[in-house]
Amino acid sequence: MDSIELFTGAGGLALGTHVAGFHHLGLYEWDEDACETLRENARAEALPGIREWRVHQADVRINSYAIFGQGMLDLVAGGAPCQPFSLGGKHQAQDDSRNMIPEFVRAVRELQPRAFILENVKGLTRQSFRNYFEYIRLQLTYPTVTKKRDEEWTAHLHRLEEVKTKGRHKGLRYNVVTELLNAADYGVPQVRERVFFVGFRDDTGLKWHFPEPTHSLDALVWEQYITGDYWKRHGVRSPPSKPARLGLKLSDLEERDEPFPTKPWKTVRDAIVDLPEPRVGRECGKFSNHKLNPGAKAYPGHTGSPLDMPAKTLKAGVHGVPGGENMLALPDGRLRYFTVREAARLQTFPDSWHFEGAWSEAMRQLGNAVPVDLAAVVANSVAEKLRSSGGH
Structure with a gap:
């Protein structure tokens, strides 16, 4: 066609x-x-x-x-x-x-x-x-x-x-x-x-x-905080406490006795788990566009995306320098920018898809995609x- x-x-x-x-x-x-x-x-x-x-x-x-x-x-x-x-x-x-x-x-x-x-x-x-x-x-x-x-x-x-x-x-x-x-x-x-x-x-x-x-937040919360299968799959410990913002949802789910017909929402961890840790100024192995851009900082309204939830909406930055929500918020409190390859994963581009231009230009392309x-x-x-x- x-x-x-x-x-x-x-x-x-x-x-x-x-x-x-x-x-x-x-x-x-x-x-x-x-x-x-x-x-x-x-x-x-x-x-x-x-x-x-x-x-x-x-x-x-x-x-x-x-x-x-x-x-x-x-x-x-x-x-x-x-x-x-x-x-x-x-x-x-x-x-x-x-x-x-x-x-x-x-x-x-x-x-x-x-x-x-x-x-x-x-x-x-x-x-x-x-x-x-x-x-x-x-x-x-x-x-x-x-x-x-x-x-x-x-x-x-x-x-x-x-x-x-x-x-x-x-x-x-x-x-x-x-x-x-x-x-x-x-x-x-x-x-x-x-x-x-x-x-x-x-x-x-x-x-x-x-x-x-085909996917839902309920199914993700079920896997994370009811069965714990999410943490087992990634080989990491579950958090010591449950997020307060999920309190009402968890109370509803705890009464459920069967899994969801939908699959869990995919998280940032799901998307980037197999990528090597990025470095400043250097591409990482076989993955193009995967180098760290330094200088990430949080500011009001822009605190980054948590590792164990889907990312917040990637921004093109047409009203300012890309940053803000194009950051990863790690469980230990650290913040860093997503690499272009990580952002491409969040936009479900194949790893073979290379982005031309500097980091800010590539992130603009991804934010508009x-x-x-x-x-x-x-x-x-x-x-x-x-x-x-x-x-x-």
């Missing part, structure tokens, strides 16, 4: 859709370091089948998609720049020049793929953005009902609402489903909430829903549904 991807970044979503069986005819990204990361990994064939990836360093606002034809692609995917909606950014949303969601809508309109996957940050679901969230959903539902020149987005929203309520739209239409997913619920060792818009072209007649979570395994869960489900209907 053929696809293209916009706003590819370091390749998290692209890898997830690739693993799901989509063949990328083009990857579009404007950032030079991110493009170099993609090209170097394609040249090295970090994963089978990616050597032929065509990476385009381009501004999507001037992209032409004519070479792909109309209605020929199975999937258009992308994680549009999230700073306009990020909880850590300036919250300018539709008024932010970095808002590239309209360009994703244009790609869907011009390419008319059988399906699309759009990913963005949790901040997009904030109450203050509620109307704009609905505006995005309706634009993707009726991509040929375009915004007029000099028309305010609110006026365009009202026209789209009228099209929806009339229920007789004969043009291009997508059946769009949205959901806020926590990557930890799907086996990613990081609490990372992202909103997904998934659409299927109406003429496919396909019905689809988001995959059910979609976790590969989360992308693969969603993309696999979409691919399975598309295969069931035949087609390309």
Whole structure:
């Protein structure tokens, strides 16, 4: 199945859709370091089948998609720049020049793929953005009902609402489903909430829903503080006391007499346990991007990620130097920065995937990425549904 991807970044979503069986005819990204990361990994064939990836360093606002034809692609995917909606950014949303969601809508309109996957940050679901969230959903539902020149987005929203309520739209239409997913619920060792818009072209007649979570905090707490299997598996002693913040949850779980149907959330320890201790200025053995960046310090609101829980959301640092939540908080009270390789593990990139650029640049790429395994869960489900209907 053929696809293209916009706003590819370091390749998290692209890898997830690739693993799901989509063949990328083009990857579009404007950032030079991110493009170099993609090209170097394609040249090295970090994963089978990616050597032929065509990476385009381009501004999507001037992209032409004519070479792909109309209605020929199975999937258009992308994680549009999230700073306009990020909880850590300036919250300018539709008024932010970095808002590239309209360009994703244009790609869907011009390419008319059988399906699309759009990913963005949790901040997009904030109450203050509620109307704009609905505006995005309706634009993707009726991509040929375009915004007029000099028309305010609110006026365009009202026209789209009228099209929806009339229920007789004969043009291009997508059946769009949205959901806020926590990557930890799907086996990613990081609490990372992202909103997904998934659409299927109406003429496919396909019905689809988001995959059910496979992992849970309850199952992790059960393994750590009820059975103790987590500590036995890692060959370490269990903590002398149970975390106070889990008090209520533990009291509920202690009454349970059977294990959970879900798997435990994966922790930072699960993710990095087999990596050697990093050193300043030196790569470690066979693992690229695994050297220690010194100078980690805690400050209010940024205290690092505990070893025996999923990591906090990795940050891209667009509003400051990456640090804060890109740190590991060890049980003995020490703090240190995650190495790029450790952060890549937390984003479920394969160890063969090398990141170009200095530590801060590589961490920015990772902070902007979609976790590969989360992308693969969603993309696999979409691919399975598309295969069931035949087609390309």
